[in-house]
Amino acid sequence: MKNIIPSKLIVLLFLLIGISNNAQNTDTKKIAIAEKLNDYFFLERENIHVHFNKDIYLTDESVWFKGYTYHRKSNNPFFSCVNIFATLMDDEGKVLENQLLYGNMGSFSGRFELKDYMKSGRYYVQFYTNWMNNFTEDESFIGEITIVNKNIAPSLFNKPNYSKVNIDLHPEGGTLVNEITNTIGISVTDCNRKPIAAKEAKIINANNEVIKTINLNEQGYGRFNFTPIRGQQYTITTTVVDEVHEIAMPLAQLKGVAISTNGYTVPNKTIITIRVNELMQEALSGKPLYLVIHKDEKATISDIKFTADKLSEVVAFANDDLFEGINTIRILDNELNEVAQRIIYISKKPGIGMEVTETKETVEHIEVKGKVNYGNMNLSISMLPSNTIAIKPHNDIYTSLLINPYLDNQKTLEAKTYLNTISRKNQYEMDLFLLNQHSKYKWRNIRDNPPSSKYTFDIGLSLKGIINDKGSLNRYKVNISSLEGRINETVEINHKNEFFLDNLILADSVRLDFHLIKGDKKKTIKLYPHLSNTNRIYNKQYKPIIAECAAPEGENAITELPELPDNVNTDAIMLEEVEITGTSTELKYERAFGNSQLRGYKISDTDNRNFMFITDLIRYHGFDVEINNGKVGIFGRTVNTFQGQRTQPMIYIDNMIVMSFDILWQMQTEDVDEFYINQHAVFPSVDNRMGIIRIYMKKDFSYRSKKKSPTSYVVKDGFKRIIPFENTMYLSTATKGFENFGTIDWKPLVTTNEKGEFELELPITGQDSVKLLIEGFSPDGKLISEVKTIYLN
Structure with missing residues (x-):
């Protein structure tokens, strides 16, 4: 900030020396703050x-x-x-x-x-x-x-529990400071800490006089300015369901720093006011405070000085100079102790919009088309009756990825309400919410306790095997194979008779077969395999807060369970067997995630005769395939990198990415059900991949006779198998119970094309309208969260 310097030459000389030293000290502090932030947020999160x-x-x-x-x-x-x-x-x-x-x-x-x-x-x-x-x-x-559980007690629904009403105060900056203006947030919640739509709160002094009325929004949040006088007691009251609730306002600190932020009045500007009282100004003794605004390690740092005749400072920032998303404001003293803190949200661009329309109705389903205002989105879509009560207030993708990671406790917020459209009202409401929250990242940890990488970043499973063989294993190797697990790897044996294999993608209950080989020789072995990374304990397991709440009474008491859908008891129904003959040529995975831009093929008997191995089929469809001693290389036939190197495709087997192409060695085409390919698709990756190949295996290999290996091992606690959505069987979808709780469909793997377009098929359930809950992101991180209602003819 500005320094006022007397004009006398001799005084000026001494002051310049002092200012130089002070400036150097200030710069050193700023560097130290920046280093603390860089160290703390160095590891990826x-x-x-x-x-x-x-x-x-x-x-x-x-x-x-x-x-x-x-x-x-x-x-x-x-x-x-x-x-x-x-x-x-x-x-x-x-x-x-x-x-x-x-x-x-x-x-x-x-x-x-x-x-x-x-x-x-x-x-x-x-x-x-x-x-x-x-x-x-x-x-x-x-x-x-x-x-x-309709057989075990009624459930908890959305009605508030007023047996206890919580009133919480949140001074902006963190502390209530004596004899200066403080901005204070207020929140009102029920016994379960769920927001209550109380209309107002009041401040009452010791004479039982109302000195201020505070308006509250629908979530029970409000804000007010207040100048406390030390020694005077104040009470906050609010009326909920005709009952008055109150708390005593905490006593103010004798000295301290208060801050007030405003990011919604002046377009594209954030204004920060910092105030100190006289006792704090005296304690500073001319030393500066440091205003730090940061998002993780990215920061802007300023020094602020308070003179005897000036106890407040106003600083304005262009939002373009701050960081999109959550910014944490910290005020640090000269010893790098935090004296005030606040979190704000900087919105620079509105969210991505979308449209959904019905196009055609057939006997079995309704065809729906959608368009997102951004291409190549990865979406999930839930389809429910429009009058469903199976949806409660919950966090959307904006809250989970952009806001909650910075809050000390995860809060329920549907941020799409405020972020899809940038307006003064939405910015105010978002700021009001954040005024009543606190940062998860404590400055004392940032300053004194940076994290270290003691725990690994797991990519797949790791296999370690010990061979119990007293004979010489010189030049022997171990072959690990699994047709279902898509593995065919040969690894070295060390001097301790151990072997290792990392980055395995193995579903639970997959069988691994082991062979000890040397050239054409095979040897029977006793093997002790062990898989790691399958079950990791989290050192911060969630502990639900158990609130001691009385049962709701009066209008909010649950008198009966809402009508439930009539689901079919599948254990009590026996269907007649129906034999289906013939061979289906319809593509089952044509609409699966990632396949919309690929050309699909159902593997036929002709393909089996013409292409014995899947590598032959890949070569036929435009890739160079190189095989040498069981090592497989697959390359595009065009050069598309700056260094002039050949590109490689991304290959998936049953939706699992292939870490090593060697798994394709001697994989027979007759084991493949469907094959999808695009030689020229550019895939977002760090190694310039081009081309996508997706292989779907047959689920029944009984048509082949297979030799059993000397040693087999069944994977326990592997990756959970991914199965297609299976809806509950309903006796009728034309009931109030289905309208309350039923599910029409769930599409977790929806992708849009380059224009943002996608198509859906909704099962016909007799509903007049359907609610679509849509979330997702793009390859470059654009987020979307929308609720759309389709009215059916």
């Missing part, structure tokens, strides 16, 4: 969002979900995030099931199958990676769902 097909489930249903992994620093999908763990817990934090999920180019999908003995109530699913164990903060995703 993943954020996860999970889109559930709905929020309330019956015990005879499954919880279906699609997950998205996000790279914090680049604001892009985290393409290399492979091992994701999911834990289902009850309302007491008891773990009911663990799963290892397969992350494929930034997304994953799966389900939890519910049990008929599960009681009604709230349940939680925590999604995390092993890498997240490195951090002090909890970087996992927590999803809350409600399960309804």
Whole structure:
């Protein structure tokens, strides 16, 4: 900030020396602050969002979900995030099931199958990676769902529980400071800490006089300015359902710093006011405070001085000079202690919009077309009756990836309401929400305790084997193969008779076969294999907050369960066997995720005769295939890199990415069901891949006789198998129960073309309108979250 210098020459000389020293000291402090931020946020951090097909489930249903992994620093999908763990817990934090999920180019999908003995109530699913164990903060995703067991007590629905009303005050900056103007946030919640739509709150002094009325929004948030006088007591009251609730306002600090931010009045500007009281000004003794605005390691740092006749400073920033998304404002003293803190949100561009329209109705389904205002989106879409009550307020993809990662406790917010359209009102409401939150990243940790990479970033599973053989294994190697697991690898044996194989993508219960080979010789072995990375314990397992709440009374009491759908008891129904003859040539995976831009082929008997191995078929379709001693190389026939190197395609087998092309060696074409290919597709990756090949294997290999290996091993706790969506069987979809809780369809793998277009087929359920819950992201990190209603003819 500005320095006022007297004009006398001799005084000027001494002041210049002092100013030089002070400036040098100030720059040193700024460098130290920047280094602290760089050290603390040096390691990569993943954020996860999970889109559930709905929020309330019956015990005879499954919880279906699609997950998205996000790279914090680049604001892009985290393409290399492979091992994701999911834990289902009850309302007491008891773990009911663990799963290892397969992350494929930034997304994953799966389900939890519910049990008929599960009681009604709230349940939680925590999604995390092993890498997240490195951090002090909890970087996992927590999803809350409600399960309804019609045979075991009624469930918890959306009605507030007013047996206890919480009034919380949040001074902007973190502390209430004596004898200066403070901006204070207020929030009103029920016993379960759910927002209450209270209309107003009041400040009452010791004489029982109302000195200020505070307006509250529908989420129970409000803000007000207040100048406390030390020694005077004030009370905050609010009226909820005709009952007055109150708390005592905390006493103000004798000295301190208060801040006030405004990012919604002046377009594209953020104005920050910093105030100190006289005692704080005296304690500073002319030393500066440091205004730090940062998003992770990216920061702008300014020094601020307060003179005896000036106890406030106003600083204005152009939003283009700040960072899109959550910014943390910190005020540090000369010893780098934090004295005030605030989080704000900088919106620079509106969210991506979309349109959905019905196009045609057939006997079996309704065809729907959609268009996103951005190309190549990766989407998940839940289809529910428009009057469903199976949806509760929940976090959307904006909240999970852009906002909640910075809050000390995950809050429920549908941020699309504020971010899809940039307006003064939306910016104000978002700022009001953040005024009542606190940063997850504590300055004392940033200053003193940077994280280290003690826990690995897992990519697939790791196999270690020990061969129990006293004979010489000189020049022997181990061959590991699995037709179902798409593996055919030969590895070296070390001097301890050990062998290792990393980055394996193995589904649960896959069988691995082992051969000890040397040239054409095979030897019987005793083997002790071990797989690691299959079950990682999270050191910050979620612990639900158990609120001691009385049962709701009066109008909010739950008198009866809403009407439930009539589901078919599949155990009690026997269908007649129907024999289907002939060979189907219809492509089953044509509409699967990632296949819209590929040409698909159903493998025929002619293909089996003409192309014995799948590598022959790949060569026929435009790639160069090189095979040498079991090593397979596949290259495009055009040069498309700066260095002039040949490009390689991305290859998937049953939607799992192939880490090594060697798995294709001697894979027979007759084992393949469908084959999809595009020689010229450019794939977002760090190694300039071009071309995509997707292979779908036959599920039944009984037509082939296979030799058993000397040693077999069945994978336990491997990746959860990905199965297509299977809807609950309903006796009727024309009931109020189906309208309340039923699911029409769930599409976790929807992609748009380059123009943002996509198509859907909705099953006909007799509904007049259908609600679509749509979320997703693009390869370059653009997010979308929309709710669309289609009115059917």
